[in-house]
Amino acid sequence: xxxxxxxxxxxxxxxxxxxxxxxxxxxxxxxxxxxxxxxxxxxxxxxxxxxxxxxxxxxxxxxxxxxxxxxxxxxxxxxxxxxxxxxxxxxxxxxxxxxxxxxxxxxxxxxxxxxxxxxxxxxxxxxxxxxxxxxxxxxxxxxxxxxxxxxxxxxxxxxxxxxxxxxxxxxxxxxxxxxxxxxxxxxxxxxxxxxxxxxxxxxxxxxxxxxxxxxxxxxxxxxxxxxxxxxxxxxxxxxxxxxxxxxxxxxxxxxxxxxxxxxxxxxxxxxxxxxxxxxxxxxxxxxxxxxxxxxxxxxxxxxxxxxxxxxxxxxxxxxxxxxxxxxxxxxxxxxxxxxxxxxxxxxxxxxxxxxxxxxxxxxxxxxxxxxxxxxxxxxxxxxxxxxxxxxxxxxxxxxxxxxxxxxxxxxxxx
Numbered sequence: 001x002x003x004x005x006x007x008x009x010x011x012x013x014x015x016x017x018x019x020x021x022x023x024x025x026x027x028x029x030x031x032x033x034x035x036x037x038x039x040x041x042x043x044x045x046x047x048x049x050x051x052x053x054x055x056x057x058x059x060x061x062x063x064x065x066x067x068x069x070x071x072x073x074x075x076x077x078x079x080x081x082x083x084x085x086x087x088x089x090x091x092x093x094x095x096x097x098x099x100x101x102x103x104x105x106x107x108x109x110x111x112x113x114x115x116x117x118x119x120x121x122x123x124x125x126x127x128x129x130x131x132x133x134x135x136x137x138x139x140x141x142x143x144x145x146x147x148x149x150x151x152x153x154x155x156x157x158x159x160x161x162x163x164x165x166x167x168x169x170x171x172x173x174x175x176x177x178x179x180x181x182x183x184x185x186x187x188x189x190x191x192x193x194x195x196x197x198x199x200x201x202x203x204x205x206x207x208x209x210x211x212x213x214x215x216x217x218x219x220x221x222x223x224x225x226x227x228x229x230x231x232x233x234x235x236x237x238x239x240x241x242x243x244x245x246x247x248x249x250x251x252x253x254x255x256x257x258x259x260x261x262x263x264x265x266x267x268x269x270x271x272x273x274x275x276x277x278x279x280x281x282x283x284x285x286x287x288x289x290x291x292x293x294x295x296x297x298x299x300x301x302x303x304x305x306x307x308x309x310x311x312x313x314x315x316x317x318x319x320x321x322x323x324x325x326x327x328x329x330x331x332x333x334x335x336x337x338x339x340x341x342x343x344x345x346x347x348x349x350x351x352x353x354x355x356x357x358x359x360x361x362x363x364x365x366x367x368x369x370x371x372x373x374x375x376x377x378x379x380x381x382x383x384x385x386x387x388x389x390x391x392x393x394x395x396x397x398x399x400x401x402x403x404x405x406x407x408x409x410x411x412x413x414x
Contacts, residue, residue: 178205
């Protein structure tokens with residue numbers, strides 16, 4: 001029998017909420033959600049227990065909406081150090097089964113079992129062994145997908161929850177995968193799904209059977225990759241455990257305390273988000289060459305805009321100004337704004353020479369850089385909120401104790 005490549009994708013069930021229930025047994029059997037501040041509307045649900053899910057509570061919805069659905073919902077503040085500790089314990093257990101482990105967030109991992117003589121059947125046995133070990137040794141449950149590609153393994157881990165194993169093989173992936181909505185395929189986001197839907201592609205099978213030249217014409221290289229994924233031709237490897245992908249962008253987003261009606265109302269929010277982005281760019285010795293702004297309105301419709309900077313920068317003020325210009329000049333403001341995300345893009349090392357725009361005031365730029373460096377050093381010494389722009393301290397649209405979601409693509413948890 002020929003050996004077959006076997007990949008697992010593990011997904012810890014309701015991870016944050018499960019950790020809280022594990023550490024606080026009195027929460028067992030009750031609807032629990034790990035979420036941000038319940039005092040301000042900007043708090044959102046980060047994770048929910050199976051009991052909360054059964055009552056309609058959804059991840060990423062704001063707290064008051066979750067409480068409307070489930071009045072007896074128990075809201076627990078997040079403790080990311082604790083979650084990271086459990087994540088590391090689970091990953092240490094996985095290393096007993098494979099040295100090739102690729103994290104996908106705190107709660108998800110790919111494991112490459114290599115070429116197994118027993119193929120998918122042997123892979124399923126190992127997955128069941130891992131599932132039992134996680135439950136018995138750590139106290140958490142995990143769903144595991146077993147397949148011959150990373151993309152299909154992830155799809156498998158989503159098919160049965162909680163505490164289950166699903167196998168997707170070469171002989172049955174068309175029956176199991178192709179009927180699924182195309183939005184369930186990894187890397188098909190809402191915008192791509194809408195594009196595909198407009199041309200009659202609603203399922204993964206529709207995408208797989210579409211003419212490849214037609215897909216390339218409409219979606220470019222990304223479309224070609226998705227077409228390969230849908231046909232089980234994903235050859236991407238599971239990256240080694242200590243591999244750290246290069247940082248491609250640094251972003252920060254928040255749901256605002258109240259809906260915003262104008263760009264001026266949004267300015268303090270953009271400024272606050274940019275403080276964190278600038279600080280993390282300096283931490284990583286990076287500068288950005290562009291800014292991307294994501295806007296979600298009160299009907300949860302999302303729009304995204306981006307623009308290049310005149311010069312590479314890590315200045316919070318310059319990043320905020322660019323985001324403000326995008327909001328002022330590109331956004332239609334036909335609905336109040338509920339949430340904003342700012343992202344620094346086109347990153348490069350701060351050691352590389354930057355090119356100033358011919359018309360830019362170099363002296364002003366250098367002066368701002370000195371101010372930013374001084375502020376950064378004070379914050380490193382006395383804390384992130386030890387020094388902030390005065391406008392942030394006086395504005396009611398922002399919460400200066402931090403935002404619920406911080407996104408830094410490329411970071412892997414060791």
